[in-house]
Amino acid sequence: MELGTRAVHVVDEPLPPGSRPLSVPLVQSSAFAFESAAELADAMAGPDGAYVYSRRGNPTVRALEQTLAGLEGGAGAIAFASGMGAISGVLLALLRPGDRVVAQRCLYGGTHAVLADLAERYGIEVVRISGDDPAEFEAAAVHPATRLLVLETIANPTGRVPDLPGLLAAARALGVVGLVDNSLASPVLCRPLEHGADIVVHSTTKYLSGHSDVLGGAAVFADDELRRRIWPRTVELGACADPFAAWLTLRGIPTLPLRMREHCANAAVLAERLAAHPGVSAVHYPWFAGHPSYERARKVLDGGGGLLSFELAGGREAGRAFVEGVRVARLALSLGGVETLVTHPASTSHRELDGAALEAAGIAPGLVRMSVGIEAVEDLWADAEQALGQRPLGASFGLTK
Numbered sequence: 457m458e459l460g461t462r463a464v465h466v467v468d469e470p471l472p473p474g475s476r477p478l479s480v481p482l483v484q485s486s487a488f489a490f491e492s493a494a495e496l497a498d499a500m501a502g503p504d505g506a507y508v509y510s511r512r513g514n515p516t517v518r519a520l521e522q523t524l525a526g527l528e529g530g531a532g533a534i535a536f537a538s539g540m541g542a543i544s545g546v547l548l549a550l551l552r553p554g555d556r557v558v559a560q561r562c563l564y565g566g567t568h569a570v571l572a573d574l575a576e577r578y579g580i581e582v583v584r585i586s587g588d589d590p591a592e593f594e595a596a597a598v599h600p601a602t603r604l605l606v607l608e609t610i611a612n613p614t615g616r617v618p619d620l621p622g623l624l625a626a627a628r629a630l631g632v633v634g635l636v637d638n639s640l641a642s643p644v645l646c647r648p649l650e651h652g653a654d655i656v657v658h659s660t661t662k663y664l665s666g667h668s669d670v671l672g673g674a675a676v677f678a679d680d681e682l683r684r685r686i687w688p689r690t691v692e693l694g695a696c697a698d699p700f701a702a703w704l705t706l707r708g709i710p711t712l713p714l715r716m717r718e719h720c721a722n723a724a725v726l727a728e729r730l731a732a733h734p735g736v737s738a739v740h741y742p743w744f745a746g747h748p749s750y751e752r753a754r755k756v757l758d759g760g761g762g763l764l765s766f767e768l769a770g771g772r773e774a775g776r777a778f779v780e781g782v783r784v785a786r787l788a789l790s791l792g793g794v795e796t797l798v799t800h801p802a803s804t805s806h807r808e809l810d811g812a813a814l815e816a817a818g819i820a821p822g823l824v825r826m827s828v829g830i831e832a833v834e835d836l837w838a839d840a841e842q843a844l845g846q847r848p849l850g851a852s853f854g855l856t857k
């Protein structure tokens with residue numbers, strides 16, 4: 457063959473029998489080749505046959521799906537391009553015009569936005585509940601069109617933990633699908649399927665991948681029949697996981713339990729020290745006695761997680777000064793990575809709001825959110841203290857400025 461042809465058809469050496477790679481191979485291929493048309497046609501029949509086209513399935517993505525199903529105790533999973541891809545994909549696949557959704561009031565903003573959009577454009581009714589009381593859910597769910605209950609294991613940034621066992625049992629009794637966003641807890645701290653959830657969704661961008669270098673999402677199903685029913689809709693939507701993103705997520709998962717241990721230990725130390733600091737008027741961390749969800753967190757979680765928030769007595773200006781004053785932590789929006797990140801909603805995501813509007817949104821002007829990383833805790837505390845204006849640091853301290 458001519459060079460032009462030989463260049464296109466590079467050599468694909470199969471592995472000799474007996475040797476397998478130790479890590480999951482990255483199969484970065486959009487499509488898969490077959491010897492016979494009949495085999496290709498058979499493979500196109502469903503989600504679990506031979507691979508055809510990577511929007512429908514890919515070996516690296518399937519390895520991630522099966523790993524996540526195993527961690528959550530589910531029957532199967534679908535990986536997505538992002539957490540919002542997973543949430544939007546599941547909502548669009550499950551809901552029909554006229555359905556009612558009962559949703560916890562303090563959900564992630566993106567989930568609120570997609571529910572509000574579905575309500576406006578598709579006539580889906582969304583009823584909000586606190587998440588503290590199964591009777592409140594039952595009252596909201598009496599309507600025969602109630603289809604879905606949406607919860608988050610740990611709400612962001614308040615740290616509220618809903619009554620997962622009570623609410624999910626009530627949903628099951630009424631034939632309502634229970635969906636839980638478990639991104640902030642990760643399967644290390646909570647496995648909502650064990651409490652009766654039907655679907656768990658994740659932003660794998662956060663703790664599961666853990667290194668702030670990839671976007672991803674997933675839905676894990678208690679019942680494989682539901683996964684098989686939803687799968688064709690997600691193929692149509694096209695928010696599928698890219699193999700390289702799935703590979704990076706698989707690269708992060710083996711250290712998830714170790715990372716979660718450090719996130720939790722560091723956050724607990726910082727929560728305690730911040731609460732004792734004169735510049736801090738309130739700390740919100742569910743593992744911390746005095747938090748409204750403390751008792752429940754101790755029952756349904758195996759640790760308090762890495763996210764905490766605190767209110768600075770100096771209000772909006774003190775919050776801005778803190779997030780601009782940190783030297784080890786970084787001012788950035790995400791969470792769940794190995795590095796500590798801080799944000800100040802009143803001067804970033806909510807900066808258009810005046811004092812009254814901030815109060816209505818439940819955001820104190822001096823509220824700082826901290827995604828506590830796995831750095832040495834004394835360095836994080838020294839950084840927090842200097843950013844609080846209490847203790848100047850030596851010139852050698854600080855990594856980012």
Ligand SMILES: Cc1ncc(COP(=O)(O)O)c(C=O)c1O
Nearest residue numbers: 538539540564637639659661672
């Ligand atoms: C609880 C929760 N769910 C979902 C998402 C959305 O995930 P992604 O950014 O991967 O789309 C986020 C993102 O911050 C989140 O915090």
